[in-house]
Amino acid sequence: MSAALRTLSAHSSRLIVAVPWFWLALFFVLPFLFILKISLSEPQLAMPPYMDWVREFEDGLLTITLNFGNYVLLFEDELYRDALWGSFTVASISTLLCLLLGYPMAYAIARAPEHWRMPLLMLIILPFWTSFLLRVYAWIGILKDNGLLNQLLMSMGLIEQPLQILHTPVAVYIGVVYSYLPFLVLPLYATLIRLDNTLLEAAADLGARPARQFFTVTLPQSMPGIVAGSMLVFIPVMGEFVIPDLLGGPDTLMVGKLMWIEFFSNKDWPVASSLAAILLLVLIVPFVLMRHYEQRRQAEEEA
Amino acid sequence: MSQPRTLSNQSWSAPEEEPIVQIRNVTKRFGDVYAVDDISLDIHRGEFFSLLGASGCGKTTLLRMLAGFETPTAGRIIIDGQDMTSVPPYNRPVNMMFQSYALFPHMTVAQNIAYGLKNEPLNRAERRERVTSMMSLVQIQKLADRKPHQLSGGQRQRVALARALAKQPKILLLDEPLGALDKKLREQTQFELVNIQERLGITFIVVTHDQEEAMTMSSRIALLHDGRAEQVDSPRRMYEFPSTLYAANFIGSVNLFSGHVISHEKDMALIGSEETGGELLVHHSQPLAQGMPVTVAIRPEKIRVTDTGSGGANQVTGEIKEIAYLGDVSIYHVDLPSGKRMQFTQSNVLALAEQPLTWGQEVSLTWNTHSCGVLTQ
Amino acid sequence: MRQFFTRSPLLVMMLLAGYAFLYLPIVSLIVYSFNESRLVTVWGGFSTKWYGELMSNGPLLDAAALSLKIAALNATLAVVLGTLAALALVRFRKARGHKSLGVMVAAPLVMPEIIIGLSLLLLFVALENLTGWPEGRGQTTILIAHATFSMAYVTVIVQSRLAHMDTSIEEAAMDLGARPLRVFFTVTLPMIAPALMAGWLLAFTLSMDDLVIASFVSGPGATTLPMVVYSSVRLGVSPQINALATIFIAVVSLAVLIASVILYRQEKARQ
Numbered sequence: 001m002s003a004a005l006r007t008l009s010a011h012s013s014r015l016i017v018a019v020p021w022f023w024l025a026l027f028f029v030l031p032f033l034f035i036l037k038i039s040l041s042e043p044q045l046a047m048p049p050y051m052d053w054v055r056e057f058e059d060g061l062l063t064i065t066l067n068f069g070n071y072v073l074l075f076e077d078e079l080y081r082d083a084l085w086g087s088f089t090v091a092s093i094s095t096l097l098c099l100l101l102g103y104p105m106a107y108a109i110a111r112a113p114e115h116w117r118m119p120l121l122m123l124i125i126l127p128f129w130t131s132f133l134l135r136v137y138a139w140i141g142i143l144k145d146n147g148l149l150n151q152l153l154m155s156m157g158l159i160e161q162p163l164q165i166l167h168t169p170v171a172v173y174i175g176v177v178y179s180y181l182p183f184l185v186l187p188l189y190a191t192l193i194r195l196d197n198t199l200l201e202a203a204a205d206l207g208a209r210p211a212r213q214f215f216t217v218t219l220p221q222s223m224p225g226i227v228a229g230s231m232l233v234f235i236p237v238m239g240e241f242v243i244p245d246l247l248g249g250p251d252t253l254m255v256g257k258l259m260w261i262e263f264f265s266n267k268d269w270p271v272a273s274s275l276a277a278i279l280l281l282v283l284i285v286p287f288v289l290m291r292h293y294e295q296r297r298q299a300e301e302e303a
Numbered sequence: 304m305s306q307p308r309t310l311s312n313q314s315w316s317a318p319e320e321e322p323i324v325q326i327r328n329v330t331k332r333f334g335d336v337y338a339v340d341d342i343s344l345d346i347h348r349g350e351f352f353s354l355l356g357a358s359g360c361g362k363t364t365l366l367r368m369l370a371g372f373e374t375p376t377a378g379r380i381i382i383d384g385q386d387m388t389s390v391p392p393y394n395r396p397v398n399m400m401f402q403s404y405a406l407f408p409h410m411t412v413a414q415n416i417a418y419g420l421k422n423e424p425l426n427r428a429e430r431r432e433r434v435t436s437m438m439s440l441v442q443i444q445k446l447a448d449r450k451p452h453q454l455s456g457g458q459r460q461r462v463a464l465a466r467a468l469a470k471q472p473k474i475l476l477l478d479e480p481l482g483a484l485d486k487k488l489r490e491q492t493q494f495e496l497v498n499i500q501e502r503l504g505i506t507f508i509v510v511t512h513d514q515e516e517a518m519t520m521s522s523r524i525a526l527l528h529d530g531r532a533e534q535v536d537s538p539r540r541m542y543e544f545p546s547t548l549y550a551a552n553f554i555g556s557v558n559l560f561s562g563h564v565i566s567h568e569k570d571m572a573l574i575g576s577e578e579t580g581g582e583l584l585v586h587h588s589q590p591l592a593q594g595m596p597v598t599v600a601i602r603p604e605k606i607r608v609t610d611t612g613s614g615g616a617n618q619v620t621g622e623i624k625e626i627a628y629l630g631d632v633s634i635y636h637v638d639l640p641s642g643k644r645m646q647f648t649q650s651n652v653l654a655l656a657e658q659p660l661t662w663g664q665e666v667s668l669t670w671n672t673h674s675c676g677v678l679t680q
Numbered sequence: 681m682r683q684f685f686t687r688s689p690l691l692v693m694m695l696l697a698g699y700a701f702l703y704l705p706i707v708s709l710i711v712y713s714f715n716e717s718r719l720v721t722v723w724g725g726f727s728t729k730w731y732g733e734l735m736s737n738g739p740l741l742d743a744a745a746l747s748l749k750i751a752a753l754n755a756t757l758a759v760v761l762g763t764l765a766a767l768a769l770v771r772f773r774k775a776r777g778h779k780s781l782g783v784m785v786a787a788p789l790v791m792p793e794i795i796i797g798l799s800l801l802l803l804f805v806a807l808e809n810l811t812g813w814p815e816g817r818g819q820t821t822i823l824i825a826h827a828t829f830s831m832a833y834v835t836v837i838v839q840s841r842l843a844h845m846d847t848s849i850e851e852a853a854m855d856l857g858a859r860p861l862r863v864f865f866t867v868t869l870p871m872i873a874p875a876l877m878a879g880w881l882l883a884f885t886l887s888m889d890d891l892v893i894a895s896f897v898s899g900p901g902a903t904t905l906p907m908v909v910y911s912s913v914r915l916g917v918s919p920q921i922n923a924l925a926t927i928f929i930a931v932v933s934l935a936v937l938i939a940s941v942i943l944y945r946q947e948k949a950r951q
Contacts, residue, residue, distance in 0.1 A: 239792020419856030
């Protein structure tokens with residue numbers, strides 16, 4: 001940006017930065033502080049169902065009470081540890097599954113004839129535009145005991161008894177991979193399409209066979225896309241609620257679902273908040289990783 | 304075709320007239336980098352002035368300061384008697400043709416050209432008439448309703464020119480105006496630009512990295528290097544009498560011999576050079592101190608082959624090492640006994656001439672005292 | 681395509697399998713919305729009766745109307761905020777708060793909805809206790825919450841458009857005498873219009889789609905369509921929901937089709 005435009009619009013520039021900045025500060029960052037605050041207070045049967053740190057006693061004394069009990073509970077009660085671990089497992093494994101399915105798709109689209117690429121990409125994005133909830137709902141009809149899949153398998157004579165798939169971890173994995181696949185394919189495609197074809201030709205010219213070309217050139221070059229896409233899947237899945245709730249069973253424990261139960265059923269806002277705080281803390285690492293690659297990609301794009 | 308312009312005088316025609324652009328000690332710093340470093344220039348009414356230099360020399364920054372897109376860190380810019388140093392671009396009597404042409408993609412050719420006229424005191428009919436006359440000036444009348452993406456590169460360049468001229472600016476700034484065109488079109492457009500400039504009488508200031516382009520079109524050239532003006536002169540003087548080593552090297556090819564001043568009398572400098580193994584006699588009017596280290600510059604085409612052994616100044620003998628046949632001329636590389644390599648060119652006057660000169664041959668070369676120059680820096 | 685197929689059949693097979701995985705559930709949704717039988721998976725003959733029942737489902741229609749209203753308001757608000765943020769990020773790199781704005785805009789894209797929902801609810805409760813605003817929770821709080829995360833998506837779209845825009849085009853406008861405001865409205869805005877349109881549609885969809893955040897920040901009397909669908913789905917499959925899904929899919933496909941035709945025509949005109 002030129003100096004002139006910058007000085008000319010010094011005032012408007014301040015406003016242009018300030019409006020979204022304050023909006024996000026107020027409605028995105030500040031709320032996290034409240035999560036921290038509530039997570040350190042004691043629950044009570046009232047509305048809102050937590051006690052303030054600062055309390056005025058009858059004798060007029062103000063006291064501040066911090067309650068770390070919620071965090072202690074999270075570490076002592078196996079339920080919460082299992083939920084955290086459950087979320088982590090589901091998020092990791094489904095990210096991997098998304099990669100295994102999504103990489104060949106992104107690669108195939110990037111290699112397809114040019115006039116085919118846009119329609120193929122549109123087909124990846126299209127389901128994303130229709131309701132997420134309704135698409136997860138579709139799987140209930142397919143996976144349940146007398147659902148489409150079981151009917152198909154039984155009519156083919158592959159199984160005698162219907163398989164229990166709905167309300168198992170398998171159903172959760174299917175639902176997650178299904179819902180989050182586009183988030184991985186798009187950034188991967190974006191990096192693969194920019195891959196310079198002459199690099200592959202150079203590798204081939206130097207004697208590398210296709211497999212070696214792929215592992216020594218294509219794969220390392222598409223690393224930014226892999227990381228960005230993986231994080232776009234991993235981070236939201238860590239807090240996923242709808243999929244484990246609708247497709248999972250009682251044994252699929254995930255943080256998001258547990259938070260929902262603590263909040264809506266048990267009305268225990270402090271514990272729900274401390275769960276959220278722990279989840280946030282866990283997610284900082286993948287978020288920073290994603291930002292790092294994203295900025296590198298942007299810098300490359302602008303160069 | 305442009306007429307040959309001022310040859311001898313340093314400044315443009317009427318020195319008593321106030322220059323239309325006065326650049327006074329202008330410096331532009333980006334962080335620690337001096338993009339433009341204390342440049343002062345006068346540009347006169349009606350000139351076709353080129354800012355020439357390699358990339359990163361500061362020429363584009365200087366142009367952008369004239370347009371108002373950058374503000375000088377120090378110094379002043381005076382346009383037509385008014386201090387414009389910190390006037391925003393939309394209040395300056397200058398317009399610019401951008402290197403990328405920067406046509407508005409969502410507007411037609413006619414809308415593009417009319418864009419700048421919205422703020423002019425013109426009624427609808429006058430505005431339409433101005434747009435039409437601009438389109439006929441650059442011969443794009445038939446393209447009025449096209450969008451920029453429906454135009455060829457050459458047509459886009461014409462639209463950009465018409466749009467910048469529509470407001471009848473006092474000065475037109477052109478950033479690499481021919482850079483995006485292919486070679487044939489470029490040569491053709493060079494002359495057209497000069498014609499338009501002469502017809503309208505507007506001062507043109509052109510940024511270019513192409514020395515040939517600058518030589519063909521300009522009345523004067525400012526050669527910029529590392530943010531400073533190396534030399535400001537007419538194309539001919541710039542070529543024939545470069546004032547610095549950098550200027551001599553940048554424009555055309557040149558043989559450079561380092562030496563020291565033996566004597567300097569009646570505008571004739573006698574210079575001793577170990578590289579030529581003899582003495583060089585050069586016409587030079589500026590004073591030179593005895594013993595001063597200098598460089599003598601001789602253009603390859605000024606050198607003649609003579610009969611061996613006449614001795615005296617401005618004569619060297621060496622062995623032909625390389626010959627490059629370029630069609631119109633041939634370039635010969637000659638090694639002197641000192642180990643110094645020099646080059647000279649000869650026109651290939653006859654199509655099937657016997658090669659008089661060949662590899663390994665000893666040749667004696669000489670040149671006129673007025674055909675070389677002394678460089679002190 | 682044939683050449684592509686013969687050259688790398690395995691790749692094409694995987695691509696087809698991927699698309700089958702993405703589209704079979706959607707096809708099944710549509711097919712069973714026309715099923716006579718209440719049992720979603722038993723074919724009882726063609727019928728459109730579920731569409732009729734859907735159209736007389738009062739609470740669901742009310743919720744749909746509310747969702748459409750919030751989605752439209754949200755999309756408009758998000759486009760304004762997101763465009764400002766994108767301008768700030770691309771154009772004012774040296775302005776104060778540039779870096780922190782970049783982080784704040786990127787975070788909502790990946791932040792689990794459940795955290796956004798919970799944290800915003802806590803903020804609204806605390807704000808109400810402190811200032812009396814917002815009075816209870818409902819449409820306004822849902823709108824604020826939706827705008828906060830959808831503006832991040834709009835920002836990404838507009839940002840990439842702005843970053844690829846040749847800044848000399850705006851400089852040219854200024855050079856021709858246009859003041860910054862006129863430059864913005866006559867040059868910048870028309871050039872980023874497609875991105876604004878895409879951003880608006882995306883923000884609209886995100887809002888129509890959101891269950892988790894709305895559940896946290898809504899109050900009595902403000903029930904959105906996803907909330908109704910969710911409580912109905914929890915009770916088991918219902919052909920009415922299939923019918924709703926089919927309408928959704930039809931509308932979205934139509935919109936995408938129209939958008940593609942427009943894009944295709946523009947592309948054609950460009951060549």
